[in-house]
Amino acid sequence: xxxxxxxxxxxxxxxxxxxxxxxxxxxxxxxxxxxxxxxxxxxxxxxxxxxxxxxxxxxxxxxxxxxxxxxxxxxxxxxxxxxxxxxxxxxxxxxxxxxxxxxxxxxxxxxxxxxxxxxxxxxxxxxxxxxxxxxxxxxxxxxxxxxxxxxxxxxxxxxxxxxxxxxxxxxxxxxxxxxxxxxxxxxxxxxxxxxxxxxxxxxxxxxxxxxxxxxxxxxxxxxxxxxxxxxxxxxxxxxxxxxxxxxxxxxxxxxxxxxxxxxxxxxxx
Numbered sequence: 071x072x073x074x075x076x077x078x079x080x081x082x083x084x085x086x087x088x089x090x091x092x093x094x095x096x097x098x099x100x101x102x103x104x105x106x107x108x109x110x111x112x113x114x115x116x117x118x119x120x121x122x123x124x125x126x127x128x129x130x131x132x133x134x135x136x137x138x139x140x141x142x143x144x145x146x147x148x149x150x151x152x153x154x155x156x157x158x159x160x161x162x163x164x165x166x167x168x169x170x171x172x173x174x175x176x177x178x179x180x181x182x183x184x185x186x187x188x189x190x191x192x193x194x195x196x197x198x199x200x201x202x203x204x205x206x207x208x209x210x211x212x213x214x215x216x217x218x219x220x221x222x223x224x225x226x227x228x229x230x231x232x233x234x235x236x237x238x239x240x241x242x243x244x245x246x247x248x249x250x251x252x253x254x255x256x257x258x259x260x261x262x263x264x265x266x267x268x269x270x271x272x273x274x275x276x277x278x279x280x281x282x283x284x285x286x287x288x289x290x291x292x293x294x295x296x297x298x299x300x301x302x303x304x305x306x307x308x309x310x311x312x313x314x315x316x317x318x319x320x321x322x323x324x325x326x327x328x329x330x331x332x333x334x335x336x337x338x339x
Contacts, residue, residue: 073100074192077118079111079137080104080126080157085178089124089157092185098193108132112140122192124176127158134158153195155188173298195298198315220270225251225258234258237275240289240305242267244282254307279303279321280314293325 076099080086086104093099102118105111108129115123115137127134134156159178173195174188222233234253243250244264251258268276268284278284285303292304293313301313303321313321 073098074122074196075100075102075118075120076122076124077102077111077114077120078104078124079108079114079129079134080124081106081129082126085126085157092182096189099189108134108137108140111137115141121196122153122155124155124157127156128160153192155192219272221272223251223260225260227256227258236271237286237288240286240307241309241311242276242284252309277317277321277324279317280312281316283311285311287324290325293321 074096076093078086078089078093078101080089083106086106090101090104093101099122102120103114105114109132111123111125112132114120125134125137132140138154153173155174155176157176157178157180174191176184176188220236222235224231225234226232234251238253239251240254241252242264243252245259247261247263248259249262249264249267251260264282264284268278271284275286275288276284277287285305289305289307290303291306294302294304294310296302299315299318301318301321303311303313305311
């Protein structure tokens with residue numbers, strides 16, 4: 071994996087030196103620059119497109135939050151501006167930092183161990199994003215020809231083969247060369263891959279939310295926002311399922327469209 075191209079933004083010279091010293095110890099990090107002001111940071115972020123930004127919150131003129139506002143005005147999205155770690159001496163900014171989807175929050179004075187925790191989190195998030203992007207790409211390659219949509223599927227139950235209506239399935243889980251159909255308290259193992267089954271499901275009813283999970287939209291009770299821009303869905307039976315970042319925006323848009331349709335129906339009634 072390529073090195074983490076990292077930008078340091080802090081108006082205090084000693085703070086920049088400390089971050090540089092810690093970063094220089096990391097073999098997979100390349101420092102692409104240092105900035106002493108928010109205005110300078112906006113230009114360097116545009117020019118360098120760093121993977122990681124250590125961003126001080128309190129700076130004269132344009133503060134850390136202001137830097138992000140400027141970048142959002144000019145760039146396509148969070149992937150373009152890089153992962154952000156806020157650095158500050160004041161913990162009252164913590165909640166707001168996570169509201170703008172900062173990856174982590176370093177409270178000054180932090181030590182080497184706390185810094186290492188942050189960098190480990192960055193690495194985990196980076197690997198996860200790459201894995202999901204690869205999974206999404208592989209699914210687009212050599213897609214099978216569209217098949218007739220299924221409304222029921224043959225499952226083994228109590229020594230008998232019976233048909234299960236797909237509308238009764240709450241979610242579908244990948245299990246190597248099988249899928250596990252979760253319907254209420256029952257789970258049925260079927261010899262089929264998630265990739266092979268997905269194009270045969272009714273897209274009005276089923277939605278992919280993770281590389282290993284498809285969910286019945288009607289079974290969703292709640293979508294929960296977690297830290298660092300992650301989400302999960304809570305089903306009516308209490309099951310919590312993680313939402314992969316590759317599929318997050320499509321889920322939120324789909325549920326928003328459903329909410330708007332419900333509102334229009336209520337207005338007409």
